[in-house]
Amino acid sequence: MKTQKTKTILLVDDDTDFLDQLKLQLETRSFRVITAQSQQEAETVIRETRPDLAVLDLMLEHFDGGFSLAYQLKKADPSVPVIMVSGVAGETGIHFDAATEEERDWIRADVFLAKPIRFEQLLREINRLLG
Amino acid sequence: MELLKTLVVDDEPGMRQSIHRALSGMNLTFPEIEDKIGFDVDTAGTGSEAIGKIRQRRPDLLLLDYKLPDMSGMEILDQVQCDDNEMLIIMITAYASLETAVSAIKGGAFDFLAKPFTPAELKAAVAKAIQSLILANQVKKLAREKKQVRFQFISVLGHELKAPINAVEGYLEIIKAKTAGEQVDAYADMLNRCTVRLYGMLKLIDDLLDLTRIESGQKKREPIQVDLCAAAAAARETALVSAGERGVRIRLECEEPVQMIADAGEMEIILNNLVSNAVKYNREGGDVRIRISKGQDEVRIRVADTGLGMTPEETGRLFQEFVRIKNAETRNIPGSGLGLAIVKKIALLYQGDVTVESKKGEGSEFTVILRQPGG
Numbered sequence: 001m002k003t004q005k006t007k008t009i010l011l012v013d014d015d016t017d018f019l020d021q022l023k024l025q026l027e028t029r030s031f032r033v034i035t036a037q038s039q040q041e042a043e044t045v046i047r048e049t050r051p052d053l054a055v056l057d058l059m060l061e062h063f064d065g066g067f068s069l070a071y072q073l074k075k076a077d078p079s080v081p082v083i084m085v086s087g088v089a090g091e092t093g094i095h096f097d098a099a100t101e102e103e104r105d106w107i108r109a110d111v112f113l114a115k116p117i118r119f120e121q122l123l124r125e126i127n128r129l130l131g
Numbered sequence: 132m133e134l135l136k137t138l139v140v141d142d143e144p145g146m147r148q149s150i151h152r153a154l155s156g157m158n159l160t161f162p163e164i165e166d167k168i169g170f171d172v173d174t175a176g177t178g179s180e181a182i183g184k185i186r187q188r189r190p191d192l193l194l195l196d197y198k199l200p201d202m203s204g205m206e207i208l209d210q211v212q213c214d215d216n217e218m219l220i221i222m223i224t225a226y227a228s229l230e231t232a233v234s235a236i237k238g239g240a241f242d243f244l245a246k247p248f249t250p251a252e253l254k255a256a257v258a259k260a261i262q263s264l265i266l267a268n269q270v271k272k273l274a275r276e277k278k279q280v281r282f283q284f285i286s287v288l289g290h291e292l293k294a295p296i297n298a299v300e301g302y303l304e305i306i307k308a309k310t311a312g313e314q315v316d317a318y319a320d321m322l323n324r325c326t327v328r329l330y331g332m333l334k335l336i337d338d339l340l341d342l343t344r345i346e347s348g349q350k351k352r353e354p355i356q357v358d359l360c361a362a363a364a365a366a367r368e369t370a371l372v373s374a375g376e377r378g379v380r381i382r383l384e385c386e387e388p389v390q391m392i393a394d395a396g397e398m399e400i401i402l403n404n405l406v407s408n409a410v411k412y413n414r415e416g417g418d419v420r421i422r423i424s425k426g427q428d429e430v431r432i433r434v435a436d437t438g439l440g441m442t443p444e445e446t447g448r449l450f451q452e453f454v455r456i457k458n459a460e461t462r463n464i465p466g467s468g469l470g471l472a473i474v475k476k477i478a479l480l481y482q483g484d485v486t487v488e489s490k491k492g493e494g495s496e497f498t499v500i501l502r503q504p505g506g
Contacts, residue, residue: 016463017298017324021305028310038459060457087290087297116297119304 007130008032010051012042012069013085014060022055025119031126039065046072051080053130055122056109058086070108081129082108083122087115132158134171135261138190140181140207141223142199146246147174150194153250159258163265178202185211190218192260195240197224197231208238217267219260223248287453291335291468295328331465338469341400342452345476352394352480359398359423359430360385366402367421370410378416381406385423391430392503397477404470405434405497411464412495413438428502429483435496441489449487450475474499 009031013019016037023033034051036042039060045051046069054073058066070082111125139150154170161168170192175181178201185193185207197204204222211218222235222243235243241260244252302321311317343349360383367381374381391398402421409419417437424431441449445456453468455461471485474497478485481501489495 014457014462015294015298017301017328020324021298021301024305025310037462038457041459087293116293116300 006030006032007052008034008049009126010034010036010042010045010049010054010056012036012039012054012060012066013057014038015057018057022119022122026123026126029123039069042069043072046076050077053081053083053126055083055085055126058084067108074108081110083111083113083125083129084109085113085115085117132169133164133166134169135192136188136190137170137172137192137194138181138184139172139174139194140176140178140199140204141174141194141196142176143196144176146196146223147176149250150174150253153253154257157254157257159254159261161262161265163269168261178204178207181207182210185218191264192219192221192257194221194223194244197222197235197243205234205238208240212239217264219264221256221260284452288339291453292332295332298328299325327465331467334465335467335469338467338473342469342473342476345397345473345480352397354392354394357391357393357395357398358388359391359393359402359432360388362395362398363402363406363421363423363432366399366406369403370406370419373407374410374419377410377413379410379413379419380417381410381419381421383421383423385421389423389425389430391501393481393501397480401432401474401477401499404474405432405499408466408470408497409434409436409438409495411466412436412461417494430501432499432501433496435494437494440491440493440495441487442491446487446489446495450485 009026011019011022011026011033012035013022014037019035019037023035026033034045034049036045039062042056042060054069056066056069058064060066060069062068066084066086070084073080073082110129113122113125137154139147139154141147141150151172151174154172158167158169173184173188173190175184178199181195181199184190195204195207199207204224208220220240222231222240223246224231224235224243225246232243241263242256244256248256302325305311306318306321311321363383363385367383370381406419406421413419413436419437420433420435422431422433422435424433439460441456448454449456450471452472454472455466455468475485478499478501481503483500483502485497485499487495487497
């Protein structure tokens with residue numbers, strides 16, 4: 001049987017419950033999970049390790065913390081897929097998508113998911129991006 | 132200088148010329164706006180010419196003769212009026228009867244000017260009309276801003292209410308799918324987190340109801356004689372349990388009763404918010420000091436802690452709704468983000484205010500000043 005290297009996923013969100021839930025669910029699917037609860041914490045992780053994929057909440061301490069992290073991740077390694085998650089899109093009328101090449105380039109994310117996210121959907125996107 | 136597009140409609144060439152001359156050289160200043168107002172004047176001698184010019188380039192200001200050879204000024208108004216783009220209309224008439232004035236105003240004119248008039252009268256009428264336009268625009272702008280603020284408030288509120296629902300739902304999904312295995316014990320923390328999040332949500336809704344009641348003036352206020360020292364002692368009692376868990380001591384300094392005519396519920400909200408914040412944002416084993424004092428015509432409530440403290444940037448936005456200082460230290464401290472906004476709103480009801488002095492890493496002191504209603 002071919003052994004597959006365990007993939008590492010970086011989860012960044014300021015909601016501790018969201019992090020705990022996703023971490024547990026991803027770990028049962030045999031991913032290695034690193035969590036960060038703030039932009040600053042995430043920046044330290046990004047400097048020290050190179051995750052295979054990142055799931056970033058858009059709004060951290062600052063309104064666009066996720067954008068800044070995505071930029072730093074992509075700058076360090078453009079091949080790391082980024083899934084941007086946010087609960088604010090629908091409510092504020094600010095609408096993001098990462099459906100076209102231009103949008104992906106602009107928001108530096110490969111996929112944009114609105115909260116609440118369904119785990120199956122997230123897992124599908126993770127598997128597709130790590131494919 | 133801002134140029135107001137102006138159309139002068141009169142069948143007498145002399146009248147057109149003299150108005151043209153008077154307005155072209157005129158510029159007006161208003162205290163509400165920075166720019167001077169000047170006039171970019173065009174003229175028309177007949178009703179049909181006027182309608183053509185209005186349709187082509189809608190003027191901001193229309194000086195309209197009541198009686199023209201081919202139609203009346205009223206007929207012109209009927210044909211060109213629409214609701215979305217207002218023109219300031221001043222009707223010019225040789226027959227200064229009450230009847231013409233009334234019908235002109237009914238037809239949409241702001242004012243009317245009786246022939247013959249002096250340049251000073253023309254200037255006064257135009258200035259009055261522009262003043263009304265400025266006021267109308269300011270009212271519209273305020274209404275727009277109010278809508279925007281309301282929209283933002285509801286957006287953030289929606290987000291704040293959805294977050295705990297999402298969290299609880301997430302745990303329920305995990306429990307349902309038995310993601311953490313068959314052992315019931317594995318789910319104890321999750322169930323605990325569910326209750327914490329639901330409690331936080333209830334607190335948010337309670338605070339929100341307090342806030343809207345205070346804001347709307349719907350809350351029934353019952354001013355009675357309140358002893359703020361006794362009220363502070365009660366707030367201290369309430370906070371003792373959570374303070375005990377973190378080894379925080381609460382000291383109340385109030386030697387004799389400080390009486391004030393106030394709504395007891397409002398005083399309770401202020402004291403509970405400040406004292407519970409002082410406990411929540413304190414360090415383990417820290418101190419809280421409550422001081423109540425009476426000045427000549429005011430009462431001071433001061434609550435100091437030895438906790439996290441804030442930077443000047445953080446204290447600057449602290450009393451706004453839904454502002455919670457987010458950093459690694461405050462992350463797991465629950466709160467609705469409305470408490471201090473409510474304290475501020477209440478203080479304002481008592482012609483007072485709330486202020487904070489804070490030093491990062493050392494602690495904060497909040498001061499609420501209240502004045503007797505009518506005193």
